[in-house]
Amino acid sequence: MSDCLFCKIVAKEIPAEVVYESGRTLAFRDLNPQAPTHVLVIPKDHHADAAALADAGDDLAGEVLKSAQEVATIxxxxxxxxxxxxxxxxxxxxxVFHVHAHVLGGRGLTWPPG
Structure with missing residues (x-):
């Protein structure tokens, strides 16, 4: 989508600090981190939200989760x-209505937050 911030990052029209990239995913640091590790993992193709990602098929949701695990390792x-x-x-x-997984770590993360 031409007006989507994350699509512009995928197209390299907007810079981002890339942490990991696979054939179908991109992971980059959040500009407003809520933890020492705060990385966003997105599919390169536009899907609005997690429900759309689940409907995408072709194990794209699994690849997003695998990329999140790679980020945690990195x-x-x-x-x-x-x-x-x-x-x-x-x-x-x-x-931002381009599905993204927040990978958070590096400090205690209690639930509920706050």
Missing amino acids: DGVSEDGYRIVFNTGAAAGQT
């Missing part, structure tokens, strides 16, 4: 633990 948080979060819809806090 950032050194895979052994201590990390969180993967998908916000789906505005009421859930989604602000």
Whole structure:
């Protein structure tokens, strides 16, 4: 989509600090990190939210999760633990409507937050 921020990052029209890239996914650091590790993992093809990603088929959702695990390994948080979060819809806090997984780690992550 021409007006999608994350599609522009995939197209290299907007710079991002890339952490990991596969054939169908891209992972880059969040500009407003909520933890020492805060990386967004996206499919390169546009899907609006986690529901659309689940409907995409072809194991794209699995590849996004595998890329999230690669990010955790690269950032050194895979052994201590990390969180993967998908916000789906505005009421859930989604602000960019290109599905993205937040990989968070590097500090204690309690639930509920706050």
